[in-house]
Amino acid sequence: MAHISYPFKKTNKTLYQKPASILTEDSLYWKKLGLPYLVKEFGAIDYLDFSPVEPYYFAATCSVRVQIYDPITKVVAKNISKFVEAAYGATFRTDGRLLVAGSEEAVVKLFDVQSKNVLRVFTGHTGPVHRTFFTKDQVKVLSLSDDKSVCLWDIATEEKVATFSEHTDYVRAGAPSPISPDIILSGGYDHAVKLYDCRSNETVLTVNHGSPVESTLFLPSGGLFISAGGTEIKVWDIFNGGKLLANISQHHKTVTTLRLASNNSRLMSASLDRHVKIYDISSFKVVHNIDFPNAVLSMAISEHDDVLAVGMVDGVISIRKREQPSHHTGEKQGLFKFAPDHVEVGTTTVDTVVSKQKAVIEPECDKLLRKSEFSKALATVLKAVVATKHPEKTAAVIQEMLRRKILHIAMVGLDEQKIGALLKFFIKNLGETRFTRTVIDAANVFVDVFDAQVKLFSEQNLWLYKSLQKELREEIEVCKKVSELEGAISLLLAGAQVDTSSTLESNEPLIPSTKAQKEIVIDV
Incomplete structure (x- = not known):
């Protein structure tokens, strides 16, 4: 009796795949971030910040120290541990030479990155200082504290330049204006986001976010700012009296961090729901999503989107480095390097090259x-x-x-x-x-x-x-x-x-x- 062979039906796994979004240029771009390299610290990662200058080290604030990592070797390059109690919110100055951090000790400390020495100690707060930033002119420091106040300090004289005490709860978010050293922003757990003018020492704008504010940032123009708190991200227009322009609700747990990427054309948000989402600034639509194994407390991205660092509640830092594309130098390779200049490498005017069909690999x-x-x-x-x-x-x-x-x-x-x-x-x-x-x-x-x-x-x-x-x-x-x-x-x-x-x-x-x-x- 002749043997009859029937065609074999392949296993259909597409039935169970997640409903995927259309493969876009953004998806391809962000998927080039390599596999995560995990580093374990001793406490939750409170804040991450990249140095704006090469080699783009990043500072991880956790427990009673600030660890400065080399993103290439993924090892600690410097360890700043001159804190008695927990350190918070360490950020670099734009030249990468100075670093400022708050602490549970109710003081703000300024460090020289190279020597790790304490250059300035700003005292005056009565509660823990969770966020610190350098202003646009780089000669003043902004601090935001649990004592419900926002302070501006002069680096040269170590004196307090301005104080604002209009919040009624902890102030744990803020940002300096990208266009003026006298305009600063603060966000508090009283749901309020306030804009201050340090020249007149008054509040020029107040908006209600609707939830405790965890993170704020200005867009590069300085006319718009974004606040994050609860499960929502809101975009506000300063020049139209704090008009709400957009309300983004893509997370299902508290949003903890906001960042700008891709030459300020993309907005990134991290959340306790273990996701980092990337939005197109022009439409505020999600263009990509990155999953993580635990709740995300902090996030930072380097210049040119080369390295993404994410800090989690369990003390793990996930470091993803972009896979470097092979750059074509234009030099002829192999035997073709001797070909005449008028002959284009890889082409011929006589033969027709038929590409070889790739064999389908059966699982x-x-x-x-x-x-x-x-x-x-x-x-x-x-x-x-x-x-x-x-x-x-x-x-x-x-x-x-x-x-x-x-x-x-x-x-x-x-x-x-x-x-x-x-x-x-x-x-x-x-x-x-x-x-x-x-x-x-x-x-x-x-x-x-x-x-x-x-x-x-x-x-x-x-x-x-x-x-x-x-x-x-x-x-x-x-x-x-x-x-x-x-x-x-x-x-x-x-x-x-x-x-x-x-x-x-x-x-x-x-x-x-x-x-x-x-x-x-x-x-x-």
Whole structure:
């Protein structure tokens, strides 16, 4: 009997991929920032700031010291530890030679970066000073304190030039004007953002952000400023009496830091929701998003966007350095260096070069599925690098095995380590809407296969199994509450006398059904 070969259908992993935005020039540009290099400090990273001059060192303020890192070697180049209590908000002057920082000691200290010596100590605040900046003329220092005051200090005489005490709560955000040394900005936990003119010692503008203000900055023109607090970023027009021009709400937790990048054409925001978002200044639309493993407290980016440093609450600094593009020097390479100048390298007027078709590389899991080595195929996609970074590949293979009704065969051949990896995948992705249906169906098969062997599991796998039980119980409780809420909303809509043309159709569910998540109950 002749053997009939059927075409092999590749595993479809596009079904489980995140809904990706259109691949733009911004996405390509920011994705060239290399893999993160992580550095662990002893406390939360309060503030990060890059030196404006080469070699673009950056200062990380954490605990009772300021660490100055070399972004190329990723090691500490200088350590400024002349603080008795916590240091805050260290920033460089534009020449990179001086650095100013606040502290829990209620003083502001000015350092020489090269020698690390304390040059000035500005005393006068009665509370911790969380943010410090140099003014436009570089001869004065701005400080913002928990004593609800904003002060301006003269570096040469070490004296206080101006004081503003109009906030009613902590002042932990501010910025000097980029066009005038006498205009300064402050943001407080009283929700107010205030603009001061130091020539007349008065407040010239006050706006209400609506949440405790965590960060502020001026746009390069000096006529607009941006405030961040709560989950919102707001853009204000100074010359129109503080008119609100834009309200950006792209984060779901507190926004902690604002920065300008790409020659001031892009705005960056960092948040406790573990995201750094990048906006186009012209439209304030998100053009790229970068994820981090923990809540982001501080962020800074170097000149020309070469290095991105992000500080997190657990004391980890993530350093991403841009991959340097290979620059074409114009010099002819190899044998072509002897070609005449009038002949363009790489072209010919006689021959037609047909480019070689690149062979399509088949994924390893598909090769193993083709050979009916199901356990090995499943083990391939349960590797940590795949299941963590590309869970859609793991889900796609599991779904393909469910479709072929061979998942139970693949599970039987798994060793203890891979069983643990499978349980971890279930626990991590149970609540992910892309994978919920697949995880539930696969977990049902898992119970059928290993129900009699659960007590023989290793201690770690038994703990993972019980954790999966707990996750399922919590998910079922959430589903019950969602169903109750859906019923309550339906009753309210049914009783409301509204125009049907402006409301939802009655046959459209208000909340996506999640009843499938109730199907599984595991008994040890």
